[in-house]
Amino acid sequence: VVPAARLKPADQPSVRRNNLAVVLRELHEHGPTSRAAIATVTGLNKATVSSLVGELIDRGLARDVGTENQRRLGRPATLVELDGRSVVALGLELNVDFIAALATDLAGRPLFQRSRAVDAAGAPRQRVLKTLISLARQALGAVDGRTVVGISIGVPGLVDVDARSVTFAPNLRWHDVDVGDVLSTALGIDVPVSVDNDANLGALAEYRVGQYLGRRNLVYITGQTGIGGGIIVEGRLLRGSMGFSGEVGHMRMSEDGPPCGCGRRGCWEALVGLKPLLRRTLPHCAEALLADHSTGPEAKVAVVVEHAIAGDPVTLAGLSEHGHWLGVGLATLVNLFNPDVIVLGGFFRELAPWIVPVADETLRLEAIAPGAGGCVLAPSTLGFSASALGGAIHAAERVFDDPSGVPYLVAS
Ligand SMILES: [Zn+2]
Numbered sequence: 001v002v003p004a005a006r007l008k009p010a011d012q013p014s015v016r017r018n019n020l021a022v023v024l025r026e027l028h029e030h031g032p033t034s035r036a037a038i039a040t041v042t043g044l045n046k047a048t049v050s051s052l053v054g055e056l057i058d059r060g061l062a063r064d065v066g067t068e069n070q071r072r073l074g075r076p077a078t079l080v081e082l083d084g085r086s087v088v089a090l091g092l093e094l095n096v097d098f099i100a101a102l103a104t105d106l107a108g109r110p111l112f113q114r115s116r117a118v119d120a121a122g123a124p125r126q127r128v129l130k131t132l133i134s135l136a137r138q139a140l141g142a143v144d145g146r147t148v149v150g151i152s153i154g155v156p157g158l159v160d161v162d163a164r165s166v167t168f169a170p171n172l173r174w175h176d177v178d179v180g181d182v183l184s185t186a187l188g189i190d191v192p193v194s195v196d197n198d199a200n201l202g203a204l205a206e207y208r209v210g211q212y213l214g215r216r217n218l219v220y221i222t223g224q225t226g227i228g229g230g231i232i233v234e235g236r237l238l239r240g241s242m243g244f245s246g247e248v249g250h251m252r253m254s255e256d257g258p259p260c261g262c263g264r265r266g267c268w269e270a271l272v273g274l275k276p277l278l279r280r281t282l283p284h285c286a287e288a289l290l291a292d293h294s295t296g297p298e299a300k301v302a303v304v305v306e307h308a309i310a311g312d313p314v315t316l317a318g319l320s321e322h323g324h325w326l327g328v329g330l331a332t333l334v335n336l337f338n339p340d341v342i343v344l345g346g347f348f349r350e351l352a353p354w355i356v357p358v359a360d361e362t363l364r365l366e367a368i369a370p371g372a373g374g375c376v377l378a379p380s381t382l383g384f385s386a387s388a389l390g391g392a393i394h395a396a397e398r399v400f401d402d403p404s405g406v407p408y409l410v411a412s
Contacts, residue, residue: 017403019042019044028107031079031081031082032081033079034078035077036077038053038080057080062081064080085106086146087106087406088149089392089393089395089396090150090151090392091392092136092152092153092391093198094172095224097117097224099120102385103139103142112138112142122293132183133187148189150191150194151194153183153391154390156226157197161194161195164178170226171261192395192398197230197243201386203229204390204394205386206345207235210343212378216235218343219231219232219339219341220380222346224347227269228246229246231246249269251332253266257270274297277318278304281308301350308354326355327359327360327365328362330362331362331365338373340375342375345384348379349381
């Protein structure tokens with residue numbers, strides 16, 4: 001796990017809350033560890049650390065786990081580690097053709113995971129929101145008895161994070177929808193609910209727990225109906241002045257290209273999104289697959305994979321063309337951000353054996369920097385659930401920022 005902005009211990013008694021957070025992050029990043037080691041690392045004195053660890057244990061956020069096994073003289077130290085089994089962070093993803101929920105405990109252990117196929121672009125908005133609420137209720141029901149510390153929802157579009165609303169989601173055809181308020185009111189529980197761009201949450205998940213965790217310049221690309229980008233620069237998510245950055249799917253690749261969900265033509269996602277993928281690789285059945293809203297994107301992409309494995313020449317040629325257009329757009333991102341790694345999420349991961357080599361070759365030819373500036377192109381290890389997982393990670397952040405919000409396990 002990669003540290004977020006590191007908190008510094010402070011010495012006023014009023015900032016015990018801050019020190020509690022310092023110790024909890026230490027356990028998260030380096031545990032199991034001894035109280036003495038925490039004192040050394042944080043600069044807090046041993047008595048303070050013991051007291052803080054005691055409070056974390058009482059809140060169910062830490063636990064003792066036996067003694068240090070070291071060849072050292074003197075009494076062996078008791079080790080303490082992150083607990084948080086009583087805590088739940090819920091990540092939700094509302095996408096064009098599916099809704100997903102993923103709940104974890106504080107240590108990231110999965111507690112609940114489910115997704116449902118929806119036609120979020122075609123169905124009335126109220127019905128889509130009802131499905132989202134129903135899935136959130138299911139998740140909360142499955143973790144009943146634990147403390148829910150936060151809910152974060154990923155949505156494919158421009159999100160006003162402060163207002164918890166979707167400003168514009170072209171592929172959902174949504175303008176100014178208060179998703180956060182609607183969910184919060186419907187659930188009727190006193191839990192912070194936040195809304196964010198799906199690619200931003202995917203990037204957060206990759207940065208924290210993906211295969212390339214900790215790469216400080218990382219670009220995450222969603223592979224869904226739309227194509228979004230989550231861009232981490234020097235260890236921080238790039239949001240831009242209004243939070244609308246990362247709309248890489250609407251980079252214009254040609255003046256008279258295919259129409260895009262945003263109303264323009266020739267956008268990158270109109271060339272490398274799910275629709276052009278199916279049309280290129282499965283021309284005989286793409287329209288039927290696209291019209292079938294009973295299955296999510298994974299099932300549709302599985303048909304492409306079947307044809308590719310069987311060596312269908314049309315499918316293979318289509319995948320090659322798809323990989324080419326993917327590489328053309330990625331080269332622009334490499335020119336702009338010089339990332340260490342570009343992680344390809346969603347369906348790109350399933351199709352990686354056929355798409356990535358072509359995309360990589362194109363990227364290396366088209367990017368101005370020699371060797372694409374050292375950029376590695378890699379499929380996600382988190383797949384379609386990356387954004388929901390990022391939502392859970394984001395929701396859990398509240399506890400790492402302020403553990404005192406979590407109630408004591410037993411009233412004393
Ligand atoms: Zn567009």
